[in-house]
Amino acid sequence: MTQPGHVEQPVGLANLPGAVLNYIRKTFVIVELETRKLVHDPIILLTRAVQPALWLLIFGQVIGRLRAFPTGEMDYVTFMTPGILAQSVLFISIFFGISVLWERDLGITHKLLVSPTPRTALVLGKALSAGVRGIAQAVVVYIIALLTGVKMNWNPMAILGVITTIIIAASFFSTFSMIIACLVKTRERFMGIGQVMTMPLFFASNAIYPISVMPSWLQVVSKVNPLTYVVDALRALMVQGGESMFGLGMDYGIMLAWTVVLVLIGGRVYPNVVR
Amino acid sequence: MAILETESLVKRFGSLTAVDDFTISLETGNVFGLLGPNGAGKSTVIKILTTLIPPTSGRGFIAGYDVVRRASEVRRHIGYVPQLISADGHLTGYENLLITAKLYDLPAGTRDQELRDALDFMGLSDAAGKLVRYYSGGMIRRLEIAQSMLHRPSMLFLDEPTIGLDPLARKMVWEHVQQLKSKYNTTILLTTHLMEEAERLCDLIAIMHLGKVVAIGTPDELKTAIGTENPTLDDVFIHFTGDSLESGGGYRDTARTRRTARRLG
Numbered sequence: 129m130t131q132p133g134h135v136e137q138p139v140g141l142a143n144l145p146g147a148v149l150n151y152i153r154k155t156f157v158i159v160e161l162e163t164r165k166l167v168h169d170p171i172i173l174l175t176r177a178v179q180p181a182l183w184l185l186i187f188g189q190v191i192g193r194l195r196a197f198p199t200g201e202m203d204y205v206t207f208m209t210p211g212i213l214a215q216s217v218l219f220i221s222i223f224f225g226i227s228v229l230w231e232r233d234l235g236i237t238h239k240l241l242v243s244p245t246p247r248t249a250l251v252l253g254k255a256l257s258a259g260v261r262g263i264a265q266a267v268v269v270y271i272i273a274l275l276t277g278v279k280m281n282w283n284p285m286a287i288l289g290v291i292t293t294i295i296i297a298a299s300f301f302s303t304f305s306m307i308i309a310c311l312v313k314t315r316e317r318f319m320g321i322g323q324v325m326t327m328p329l330f331f332a333s334n335a336i337y338p339i340s341v342m343p344s345w346l347q348v349v350s351k352v353n354p355l356t357y358v359v360d361a362l363r364a365l366m367v368q369g370g371e372s373m374f375g376l377g378m379d380y381g382i383m384l385a386w387t388v389v390l391v392l393i394g395g396r397v398y399p400n401v402v403r
Numbered sequence: 404m405a406i407l408e409t410e411s412l413v414k415r416f417g418s419l420t421a422v423d424d425f426t427i428s429l430e431t432g433n434v435f436g437l438l439g440p441n442g443a444g445k446s447t448v449i450k451i452l453t454t455l456i457p458p459t460s461g462r463g464f465i466a467g468y469d470v471v472r473r474a475s476e477v478r479r480h481i482g483y484v485p486q487l488i489s490a491d492g493h494l495t496g497y498e499n500l501l502i503t504a505k506l507y508d509l510p511a512g513t514r515d516q517e518l519r520d521a522l523d524f525m526g527l528s529d530a531a532g533k534l535v536r537y538y539s540g541g542m543i544r545r546l547e548i549a550q551s552m553l554h555r556p557s558m559l560f561l562d563e564p565t566i567g568l569d570p571l572a573r574k575m576v577w578e579h580v581q582q583l584k585s586k587y588n589t590t591i592l593l594t595t596h597l598m599e600e601a602e603r604l605c606d607l608i609a610i611m612h613l614g615k616v617v618a619i620g621t622p623d624e625l626k627t628a629i630g631t632e633n634p635t636l637d638d639v640f641i642h643f644t645g646d647s648l649e650s651g652g653g654y655r656d657t658a659r660t661r662r663t664a665r666r667l668g
Binding site: 150153154157160161164165168169233234235236238239240241242243244245399402403 | 450478505
């Protein structure tokens with residue numbers, strides 16, 4: 129039922145490079161938006177630092193004395209330091225979705241969705257900004273590791289690898305969180321689900337003990353758990369003598385695949401949050 | 404030329420028909436008021452036209468673009484100030500504008516000047532560097548209108564622009580809306596409960612009730628239509644919506660309205 133004056137011709141593929149560039153640019157505008165908020169309110173980052181500090185300074189020191197886990201030549205605190213960084217990235221990312229619900233209640237989401245910004249760029253931008261928060265966590269973990277004498281790997285390439293790992297990990301956990309938020313739509317339900325998700329992900333991973341000590345059924349679960357691959361990559365890159373169990377190629381392959389799939393789903397469900 | 408056209412828009416949520424057979428045509432430069440009790444379907448109409456939700460059936464066109472099939476072009480042509488607060492309280496007024504400018508691809512070379520002009524136009528230059536969470540309700544609304552106008556949309560949607568504002572702040576918002584019309588010839592669709600607001604701002608008014616348009620015309624035409632002597636727009640409203648002024652709007656609507664009012668007030 130096209131009427132005169134109505135524009136109907138489809139958009140061609142000729143301007144694909146421009147579209148890709150536009151997509152990247154818009155993604156980083158969202159990263160900028162979220163980062164500017166953090167700069168105005170850095171207290172959030174400090175309060176988030178308490179939890180990894182407790183794990184490393186108390187749990188790590190106590191369990192380390194037991195020598196309960198076969199961590200090879202590596203002492204226990206060194207073994208768990210990458211695990212705790214992965215855990216704190218998981219924790220800040222998995223509750224990231226609640227910000228989407230806050231912004232929905234405020235009307236900020238409406239504003240973003242009415243702008244000519246690709247939906248997945250909105251989601252990816254938010255996901256990457258969770259990575260910015262993750263890097264702040266890494267700084268805290270590195271400082272504690274220095275203070276407690278953990279032998280860190282200071283090779284610049286390794287540190288770059290750690291940063292990359294954190295950004296990817298934060299991206300897919302936060303996107304997962306945003307998807308859940310967009311599906312359940314209320315803060316109360318979301319908080320419940322967030323609590324239920326974090327602990328199984330954490331305990332069914334190699335973050336604070338090697339997979340080899342797990343019962344066989346849990347070993348299977350841990351190999352499906354994306355956190356395992358995050359920890360595996362971090363352990364290889366962060367500490368001296370660290371080794372990857374699966375190989376960095378596989379770690380990154382799995383993490384990136386998760387990210388792409390989740391961002392695509394996220395782009396589909398994000399507009400639902402205002403409906 | 405008609406900037407906005409709709410053909411029998413219908414939106415159903417389950418068994419509830421929120422918008423029923425909504426057909427209008429709006430000329431460039433007009434200010435169009437959508438009036439009606441809570442739950443009449445005003446915000447749903449806006450959400451359909453701003454591409455936030457698809458209609459169940461029917462079509463809508465803005466500047467000739469279909470709001471469903473050509474949503475991204477529609478988004479370039481419209482500005483939208485939601486009933487809720489859309490400015491980010493954790494950023495300064497300037498930063499809010501800056502992010503919007505970048506999302507709408509304003510050229511970097513002239514961007515800063517445009518943002519300064521926009522702040523100046525809305526009387527917010529002094530507060531530009533202040534976090535928006537310390538703004539008053541009226542300042543937030545003016546900032547939001549500035550944000551929504553940065554890319555010079557041909558059509559602006561204002562969903563209850565003065566909800567929760569005190570009379571002084573309300574008057575200031577009105578003045579700015581009138582200036583938008585005179586300075587940029589922007590076509591505006593706004594929803595309101597306030598008859599005074601509709602009378603001051605709107606060239607054309609439609610009254611909605613239970614999802615349907617029950618009356619449409621200029622304020623004077625509507626007054627004439629009800630046939631009583633010296634009617635006010637309030638009389639018109641009551642005439643067309645009956646005793647239902649308080650019947651619409653569920654718990655969620657009420658909670659949202661009060662929340663917005665509290666934040667702005």
